[in-house]
Amino acid sequence: MPQTSALLSELKRALRAAGLTYGEVGRKLGLSEASVKRLFHEEGFSLKRLEATCELAGLELSDLVERMKQAREPLTELNPEQETELLGDPKLLLITYLVLNKWPFDDIVRTFQIDEHEGFRLLRRLEKLQMIDLLPFNKVRLRTARNFAWRPDGPMQRFLTERVLPEFLASCFEGAGEEQKFVGGLLSRASLLQLQRSIARLVAEFDELAALDARLPRDERRGCSALFALRPWEFSGFARLRR
Numbered sequence: 001m002p003q004t005s006a007l008l009s010e011l012k013r014a015l016r017a018a019g020l021t022y023g024e025v026g027r028k029l030g031l032s033e034a035s036v037k038r039l040f041h042e043e044g045f046s047l048k049r050l051e052a053t054c055e056l057a058g059l060e061l062s063d064l065v066e067r068m069k070q071a072r073e074p075l076t077e078l079n080p081e082q083e084t085e086l087l088g089d090p091k092l093l094l095i096t097y098l099v100l101n102k103w104p105f106d107d108i109v110r111t112f113q114i115d116e117h118e119g120f121r122l123l124r125r126l127e128k129l130q131m132i133d134l135l136p137f138n139k140v141r142l143r144t145a146r147n148f149a150w151r152p153d154g155p156m157q158r159f160l161t162e163r164v165l166p167e168f169l170a171s172c173f174e175g176a177g178e179e180q181k182f183v184g185g186l187l188s189r190a191s192l193l194q195l196q197r198s199i200a201r202l203v204a205e206f207d208e209l210a211a212l213d214a215r216l217p218r219d220e221r222r223g224c225s226a227l228f229a230l231r232p233w234e235f236s237g238f239a240r241l242r243r
Contacts, residue, residue: 004043010068011050012040014057028056075131075144082129083156095122096131100146101223102214105138147207168225177224192232199228 015025022040023033029052031039039045045053054061078086086093091114098108109119120138127134133141150156173180187195206226213221 006068007064008040008043008045010064011053011057014059014064014067015053018057020056025053025056029053075148077149077151078131078144078156080151080154082131083151083154085125085129087155087159089122091118092122092125095119096126099123099126099132099140100142100144101210101221103218107218146210147203165227168227177222192230195230199230202228 021033022036025031026033026036029036029049039049051061054064059067086096091112094112095108095114098112105119105123108114109116114122116138123132123134123138123140126132126140131142131144133143135141150160171178171180
């Protein structure tokens with residue numbers, strides 16, 4: 001069962017953090033090292049033995065379950081230190097975008113000015129930032145949601161507002177796959193809430209499609225961005241004419 005595997009993986013991490021080897025665990029439980037390895041490999045722990053192993057790592061079984069949940073829940077918002085470090089290195093920001101969008105490591109070093117050594121170093125930095133788990137052969141497991149939220153008025157939000165959005169909007173939006181609509185009107189609070197829910201559904205659909213398309217070969221996918229924005233607002237040129 002997937003939950004059993006995740007639980008035992010978390011237990012192994014807890015034992016390593018406590019400095020306990022399989023041999024030491026076996027001696028404390030009255031088992032051979034081979035028997036302990038087999039318990040983990042075959043996922044054959046009884047509840048009593050699982051509780052006893054947790055105690056060796058200084059955990060209650062409930063603590064282990066909570067740690068498993070936290071490990072599985074994707075990070076949905078970066079802290080200021082993470083945002084600042086990403087913005088401090090253009091290549092780190094680039095590789096973050098690429099791994100979030102499932103670019104294979106070989107394609108990254110073949111396409112961008114990042115060699116294998118530098119690419120590995122950048123992935124290690126992302127791992128230290130707790131954004132990914134670095135796996136063998138430079139494969140990664142994401143620890144963040146694909147589209148995580150930026151902190152309101154945080155470093156990344158300011159970067160987007162000052163640098164990214166002006167460049168994004170400097171287009172006639174007449175090319176293939178491009179679309180822009182700007183509308184204005186007077187809305188009730190109920191209508192405003194309804195449109196906010198519609199935007200949330202559209203953002204979720206964007207993420208679902210991106211996740212599905214991540215299975216396709218990279219040359220069948222193109223980098224795309226969308227801006228969904230809604231707020232009670234009056235153009236400053238109008239506001240200045242108010243009494």
